[in-house]
Amino acid sequence: xxxxxxxxxxxxxxxxxxxxxxxxxxxxxxxxxxxxxxxxxxxxxxxxxxxxxxxxxxxxxxxxxxxxxxxxxxxxxxxxxxxxxxxxxxxxxxxxxxxxxxxxxxxxxxxxxxxxxxxxxxxxxxxxxxxxxxxxxxxxxxxxxxxxxxxxxxxxxxxxxxxxxxxxxxxxxxxxxxxx
Numbered sequence: 001x002x003x004x005x006x007x008x009x010x011x012x013x014x015x016x017x018x019x020x021x022x023x024x025x026x027x028x029x030x031x032x033x034x035x036x037x038x039x040x041x042x043x044x045x046x047x048x049x050x051x052x053x054x055x056x057x058x059x060x061x062x063x064x065x066x067x068x069x070x071x072x073x074x075x076x077x078x079x080x081x082x083x084x085x086x087x088x089x090x091x092x093x094x095x096x097x098x099x100x101x102x103x104x105x106x107x108x109x110x111x112x113x114x115x116x117x118x119x120x121x122x123x124x125x126x127x128x129x130x131x132x133x134x135x136x137x138x139x140x141x142x143x144x145x146x147x148x149x150x151x152x153x154x155x156x157x158x159x160x161x162x163x164x165x166x167x168x169x170x171x172x173x174x175x176x177x178x179x180x
Contacts, residue, residue, distance in 0.1 A: 020057040021115065022122035023047075025161060026086050028079050028129035029154055030063045036155045043162035050169025055116050059165065061158075062086050072131045080134035083126055091122035093140045095133060096157055100144030105178060109168035111143070127157055 031037040040061075048058045064086070067078040087093060092115055103111075115123055126133065126141070138144075147160050170177040 020055050021120055022057045024060045024124045026062045026083050026124055027127040027158055028064050029066055031155055040159050040162055043166050047162055047166035047169055050166055054172050066129055076131045077134050079129045080137040084137050087124045088122040091124045092120050092142050093124050094143045094145055095126040095141040097144040098146050100146035102146050105167045106171055108164055109171040112168050113172055125161055127154055
């Protein structure tokens with residue numbers, strides 16, 4: 001006798017059925033053990049939980065070793081090549097740049113939602129090294145995102161980005177975390 005197994009889909013969302021959009025944070029340098037790493041891990045976990053019902057996959061953090069070249073231009077090129085090699089094909093490229101756009105948290109949430117609705121396979125957030133990015137990589141960016149005009153340490157930029165991804169998830173899901 002053939003038994004047909006029935007499945008209940010009431011606890012799944014459309015995002016579970018469709019392909020979820022990948023979120024990548026591609027950064028030059030590593031977070032060392034300590035409070036910064038713990039805070040980044042906490043926001044990463046929160047963002048993944050908030051984003052899952054919205055069609056966002058887990059956040060992949062790709063850490064790329066800093067170039068050891070003696071010349072700043074050579075370091076910039078080597079690091080940019082390494083970053084370009086981890087960007088998924090057809091992925092949206094967002095670079096973190098102090099000269100970029102200062103958008104509100106709700107604006108970032110809207111962009112993520114729009115890219116998800118457009119069935120973009122991935123969004124790669126790029127955090128370059130101390131010498132910046134090669135122009136060829138910077139030109140691929142669909143968005144240059146800034147967290148103000150101040151210069152921030154790369155470790156804090158990563159934490160702020162993870163917090164903003166968590167906040168975007170809570171905004172889109174109607175969670176009260178964001179009170180603006």
